[in-house]
Amino acid sequence: MKQYLYGIDFGTTNSALAIFDEDSREITHTIIIPSLIYFHQNAAEGYVVGDAAITAYLSDNMKGRFIKSVKQILSRSSFTETRIHNKRYNAADLVAIILKELKSRADQLTGQYCQKAVIGRPVFFDDDDVQKDTLAQTRLQKAVTLAGFTEVRFQFEPIGAAFAYEQSLVKKENVLVADLGGGTTDFTYLTLEPEKANSKDRKSDMMANGGIYIGGDTFDSAFMWEKGTPYFGKNTKYEATLGKVLAVPVSLFANICSWEQMNFFNGLRIKKDMEDYYFFSGNDRKFKNLITLIDNNLGYSVFQSIEQTKITLTEKNEATFRYHQLGIDIEENISLSEYEQIISRDTERIANYLETFLHKNNIEPNHIDSLFLTGGTSMIGSIQTLFRNKFPHVKLNSGDNFKSVAKGLAYSGYLFEN
Structure with missing residues (x-):
């Protein structure tokens, strides 16, 4: 029987799952859905997830309960639960609904009930706030368990993006990865090289990471x-x-x-x-x-x-x-x-954070060989201008803005060897 690993990028706007065949060491499928839940107006009809949520929301004349950006509430201590049709849902319950949908679709493709996954998480769920970050991670861990995963590792999302980019390299590079999603902007500075792709120990290649709670x-x-x-x-x-x-x-x-x-x-x-x-x-x-x-x-x-x-x-x-x-x-x-x-105030905050990140980690711009931008927010013109102005000597690279992280997470199976 084949062995599979799922790389899951649970996102604010979209969520993606990459299926990694551990025997052939290849990604066989990548699934992406909007991170949306719709509870029908008629409680007996239950709920639907992803694109189906939009369709049902419109066909119900927007009378049911529509849930978006669930990831944003993971770090909110003020949110304890919401009641929908006399049933209580906490943050983990809502996240688990989306993760279960992804898992169900993937299991149908593999023909197995896969319980092994690398789950992405931002560098900081809510800026550099340890208490909020711990709360969010605890809730996400519970949601992953509720979704049916028993063998789980967590990986920073920009590292996942970096590993996806590494698959395209032909030589060693020092890479600054910027993952600009719906909720956060995360940075990772690391060394990538084709010969190390899928290696078991990458700790020495990770030089710095950080993030700020600003996104699309x-x-x-x-x-x-x-x-x-x-x-x-x-x-x-x-x-x-x-x-x-x-x-x-x-x-x-x-x-x-x-x-x-x-x-x-x-x-x-x-x-x-x-x-x-x-x-x-x-x-x-x-x-x-x-x-x-x-x-x-x-x-x-x-x-x-x-x-x-x-x-x-x-x-x-x-x-x-x-x-x-x-x-x-x-x-x-x-x-x-x-x-x-x-949006100038927020783009300036990203620019200021980037400057702090470089200074704090003693990263000289001329030591950066490559920039890799991913996430939907990376396509905004003023964001592209920010990076081009800051690093005029470096080529700006990008991959699939919505699937790169999930694919890179699927390439992070080395985490299970530690």
Whole structure:
């Protein structure tokens, strides 16, 4: 019987699984699905995962419970559980649902119930916070167990990306890997060479790693704050008492800029507050959009429009932020320079962290032979410019932005030998 190992990249936006045949030492298949869960409005219908979640969400007229960016809540101590159809789900439960879906699809391809896997994790789940990082790792470990894996090792995601890149090399290189995903930006500096691919001991090749809690979702949140929230009543005034006019609390709009908060932004108290603000604002039309957004679980579709705007701007100098749903009408042209200004604070934070990372680890830019960028966020123009300006002498390489990490994790079987 063949022996298989699964390399699993559980991501904020997408999750991937690479199947590694340990006999032939080859990757036979790679599966990728959106990291999405949809609980049907009718509890008896259960839930669906991945692309099917989007289809069901739309066919149910967005009346069920749609869960996105589950990875973001792993490090959040404030999140303990959510109740869906009178059943409690904690962070590990939600992550396990996605991992089980990946495993089930892979098992169908291999014809086996594989229990051996290398699971990717960011260098830091939430910046350099040991307590949050420990919480996230504990939850992820529990989710992996719930998904049915018993032989497990964890590997930093950028190291996984590096091992995927190593398969294409013809000579030894000192490589700086930047993995820019939906939730984090991670760096690893290491030595790669074709002769060492799949070797059992790579510890001496790992020279430095680090990460910062900024990714594609951070950029989307900044965009939502600047360009989205005005359409949902950010500047709404209401009459608190006779003759006393106040602004609606800005915290309401900060919450809709963060998907993991919007996911669970459905308490009775907050809904009552919003109805009161709406009434005392004189039924402000744009604030009504906020109520419609929350009541009809439209968050995902709004952020899909933001994502599409972002993708268009990786290829063109202008895009239209367009959204028309249940009376919410957004149609606004966005220039590339305008978008880059919106995300400039976060790109600058990445640039500053990179500078700190290089200095802290005594890495001279002229000692770097190659740059390898992976992750969907690496395609953004200002990110590419950041690296080109910092390392003008080095070629910028990239692989499959959504499968590289999973493939590299599958090549990390040496972890089981230690």
